[in-house]
Amino acid sequence: MRFLGVPAVIFSLGAPAFSKLFNSITDLPSKDYDFIIVGGGTAGSVLANRLSEDPQTKVLVVEAGIDNANVQDIIVPFLGPGAFESAADWNFTATPQRGMFNRTFTLPRGYVLGGSSSINFMTWNRGSDDVWDNFARLSGDPGWSWESVEKYNRKVSRLTPPQDGHNTTGQVIPAAHGNGEVLTSLPGFPSELDPIVTDIAKSLGKYNQDLNAGDMIGFGFVQNAIGNGERSSAATAYLVPALERPNLDVVINSRATKVFASQPYGDEEPVIDTVQVAQSVNGSRFNITASREVILSAGVFGTPQLLLLSGIGPKDELSELDIPIVLDSPDVGKHLADHPLLAIYYEVNSNSSFDPVLRSESTMIPPLLEQWESNRTGLLVVPVGGNTAAFLKNPPDLFSGQDPSSGPRSGNIEMIFCNGFEPLGPTPFPPTGRFLTVLTAVVSPTSRGTVTLRSANPFDDPVLDPELYTTDFDIQTMVQAMKTVDEFVHEPRWNGYIKQPFVQFEDDQDRENYARNNSITVNHSVGTARMGPGDVADGVVDPSLRVKGVKGLRVVDASVFPQIPENHPQAVAYIVAERAFDLIKSQQ
Ligand SMILES: Cc1cc2nc3c(=O)[nH]c(=O)nc-3n(C[C@H](O)[C@H](O)[C@H](O)COP(=O)(O)OP(=O)(O)OC[C@H]3O[C@@H](n4cnc5c(N)ncnc54)[C@H](O)[C@@H]3O)c2cc1C
Numbered sequence: 181m182r183f184l185g186v187p188a189v190i191f192s193l194g195a196p197a198f199s200k201l202f203n204s205i206t207d208l209p210s211k212d213y214d215f216i217i218v219g220g221g222t223a224g225s226v227l228a229n230r231l232s233e234d235p236q237t238k239v240l241v242v243e244a245g246i247d248n249a250n251v252q253d254i255i256v257p258f259l260g261p262g263a264f265e266s267a268a269d270w271n272f273t274a275t276p277q278r279g280m281f282n283r284t285f286t287l288p289r290g291y292v293l294g295g296s297s298s299i300n301f302m303t304w305n306r307g308s309d310d311v312w313d314n315f316a317r318l319s320g321d322p323g324w325s326w327e328s329v330e331k332y333n334r335k336v337s338r339l340t341p342p343q344d345g346h347n348t349t350g351q352v353i354p355a356a357h358g359n360g361e362v363l364t365s366l367p368g369f370p371s372e373l374d375p376i377v378t379d380i381a382k383s384l385g386k387y388n389q390d391l392n393a394g395d396m397i398g399f400g401f402v403q404n405a406i407g408n409g410e411r412s413s414a415a416t417a418y419l420v421p422a423l424e425r426p427n428l429d430v431v432i433n434s435r436a437t438k439v440f441a442s443q444p445y446g447d448e449e450p451v452i453d454t455v456q457v458a459q460s461v462n463g464s465r466f467n468i469t470a471s472r473e474v475i476l477s478a479g480v481f482g483t484p485q486l487l488l489l490s491g492i493g494p495k496d497e498l499s500e501l502d503i504p505i506v507l508d509s510p511d512v513g514k515h516l517a518d519h520p521l522l523a524i525y526y527e528v529n530s531n532s533s534f535d536p537v538l539r540s541e542s543t544m545i546p547p548l549l550e551q552w553e554s555n556r557t558g559l560l561v562v563p564v565g566g567n568t569a570a571f572l573k574n575p576p577d578l579f580s581g582q583d584p585s586s587g588p589r590s591g592n593i594e595m596i597f598c599n600g601f602e603p604l605g606p607t608p609f610p611p612t613g614r615f616l617t618v619l620t621a622v623v624s625p626t627s628r629g630t631v632t633l634r635s636a637n638p639f640d641d642p643v644l645d646p647e648l649y650t651t652d653f654d655i656q657t658m659v660q661a662m663k664t665v666d667e668f669v670h671e672p673r674w675n676g677y678i679k680q681p682f683v684q685f686e687d688d689q690d691r692e693n694y695a696r697n698n699s700i701t702v703n704h705s706v707g708t709a710r711m712g713p714g715d716v717a718d719g720v721v722d723p724s725l726r727v728k729g730v731k732g733l734r735v736v737d738a739s740v741f742p743q744i745p746e747n748h749p750q751a752v753a754y755i756v757a758e759r760a761f762d763l764i765k766s767q768q
Pocket residue numbers: 218219220221222223224242243244245287288289290291292293294295296297299300301302303304305434435436437477478479480482483486702703704705736737738739747748749750751753
C-alpha cells in the first residue's frame with residue numbers, strides 16, 4: 181500500500197547515529213546484561229529507557245530492523261505512507277480472508293527502531309476510561325483500571341502547540357494531558373472540512389471537546405503524535421535519548437530466533453534466560469543470557485512467532501512442526517483482533533483538497549518539503565489522515581442488547597474525515613476530481629483471528645489470518661456505518677460542497693458486498709499473547725505480564741491486550757509499557 185509514486189526517500193541507512201547502537205551482535209562490548217528486550221519498537225523503547233534509568237542496570241535491546249535516523253518518510257508526517265513497503269516495513273500479507281471474498285492485503289509493521297510507532301498514521305488516543313476498566317475486569321487486576329493507569333498516561337505524552345499556532349480553545353482540554361515523553365498536538369494545517377464537521381456535530385449535540393479526556397463518544401479534533409512538525413515516535417521520544425547512557429546497548433539488524441532456558445530444569449518451571457540471535461537465515465546463531473529477565477516486545481506478530489519458535493504454544497501446532505514442546509500454552513497466537521477499515525468516497529467542490537498533491541507528487545512535494553525544512557509549516561506537518569474524527573455507537577435497534585465494546589464511553593464505529601482521496605483499499609486513485617474520504621472502521625469487532633507458524637524457520641513470515649468480517653456483528657456494523665456516514669454528509673451544512681457519492685449503493689446487500697470487496701485493516705492488531713487471570717488456558721501472560729508456566733520471561737507489547745481497544749492503540753501500548761516497568765521494579 182503506497183500513495184501514488186511517493187518516493188521512499190530513505191536517504192541514510194548507513195552508520196548508526198550513536199556509538200551505543202551496534203550493527204551486529206559480535207560488535208557488542210559486553211555479554212553481560214540484566215535485561216534483554218527483544219524488539220526496539222513502541223513498548224520495547226519505553227522499557228529500554230525506564231530500565232536503564234538506574235545506572236546499575238545493564239540493558240540490551242535486540243532489534244530485527246533498521247535504524248530510524250534520517251529516514252525522511254518516517255520524520256515528515258504527510259510522507260508517512262512512503263514508509264510502507266519500504267526497508268522500514270516487515271511487509272507482511274494477510275492470508276486470503278474468507279469474510280472478504282478471499283482477498284488478501286498487506287499488513288505493514290515497523291521493521292525499524294520505534295517499531296510501528298515509526299511508520300504508523302500517528303493518531304493519538306489514550307482510550308476511553310472504559311477500555312482500562314475493562315482491562316482490569318478481564319485480567320482480574322485493578323491495577324489496570326483507569327484510576328490506576330492515569331498516572332502512566334501522564335508520563336507518556338505531552339500536548340504541544342500546533343505548528344500553525346492556531347487558537348485551540350474549545351478543541352482540547354489541556355488539563356486532561358500530562359507532561360510525558362511523546363509529543364502530541366492538534367493538526368497544524370487547517371482543512372476546509374474542520375468547520376463543517378464540527379458545526380454539524382455541535383448542532384446535533386455530538387461535539388466532543390477532547391477525545392482524550394475519558395469519554396470517546398462524539399465528533400472532535402484528532403490529536404497526533406507530532407511535535408514541532410515531526411513524528412514523535414517511541415524511538416525519538418524514549419530510545420534515542422537513553423542511548424547516551426553507558427548501561428544501554430541496542431543492536432539492530434539482529435533477529436531473535438528463539439528464547440530458551442540455559443540451565444536444565446527437570447520437572448521445575450524452566451527459567452527462560454537466553455535469547456538466540458541471528459542476522460540471516462543461514463548466518464551464525466549467537467546466544468546472550470540475561471541475569472534478571474528476558475522481555476519480549478516483538479509486537480503482535482513477532483511475539484507469538486517467537487514464543488512458538490521457542491516451544492511455547494499450542495502443543496499440537498508445535499508437534500506438527502517438530503518443535504520441542506517447552507510449554508503447552510493454548511492461547512499463543514490466538515485471539516488476534518483488528519479494526520476493519522473501509523474508505524468511503526464523495527466527489528466534492530473544493531479548491532483545497534490534497535488530491536492534486538498526491539496526483540503530482542514529483543512537482544508538488546518538493547516546494548512543500550522546502551517549506552517544511554525551512555520552518556516546519558504547511559501541509560506536510562499533518563498526516564494524510566484527517567483533522568476531525570468521530571466515535572459513535574450503533575443505533576439501539578441494531579444488535580439490540582449486544583454491545584461488545586468496553587463500555588458506554590467507547591464506540592462501535594469510527595469515522596475520519598479526510599480532505600482528499602485516500603487510496604486505502606483496492607480502488608485506484610482517480611485521474612481527475614476532488615474528493616472527501618470518510619475512513620470508516622468497526623472499532624468493537626467480534627471476529628478473532630490467528631498467528632501461526634509457516635515453518636520452524638524463524639526467517640519465514642508467520643501466517644497472519646485476522647479473519648475480518650467473520651461475524652454478523654462486524655459486517656452489519658460496517659453496513660450501518662456506511663449508512664451513518666451517508667446521513668452525515670446529507671446534513672444541510674454540506675450543501676454546495678458534496679457533489680455526489682463516488683459509489684451509489686442500491687441496498688444493504690450491495691453495501692455488504694462493497695465492504696467485503698474493498699475493506700482493509702487499520703493495522704490495529706492486538707491480543708495474540710493476551711493477559712488473563714488463572715492458568716495458561718486463560719491467557720498467555722498473567723496480569724503482571726509474566727509468561728505463565730515459565731520463569732524469567734515477560735511480554736510487554738500490544739499482544740498482551742485482553743481486548744481490542746475501541747480506538748487507535750499506540751498510546752495504550754505506551755501506557756502498558758510504563759506500568760510494566762513499575763511491575764518489573766516491584767517484582768525484582
Ligand atoms: C501502518 C500502521 C498504521 C497505524 N496507525 C496507527 C495510528 O495512527 N495510531 C495508533 O494509535 N496506532 C496505529 N497503529 C498501531 C500501533 O502503531 C501499534 O499498535 C503499536 O505501535 C504496537 O506497538 P508494539 O510495541 O506492540 O509493537 P511494534 O511497535 O511493532 O514493535 C515491535 C518491534 O519488534 C521488532 N521485532 C519483531 N520481531 C522481532 C524479532 N524476532 N527479533 C527482534 N526484533 C523483532 C520489530 O521490528 C519492531 O521494532 C498503526 C500500525 C501500523 C502498522
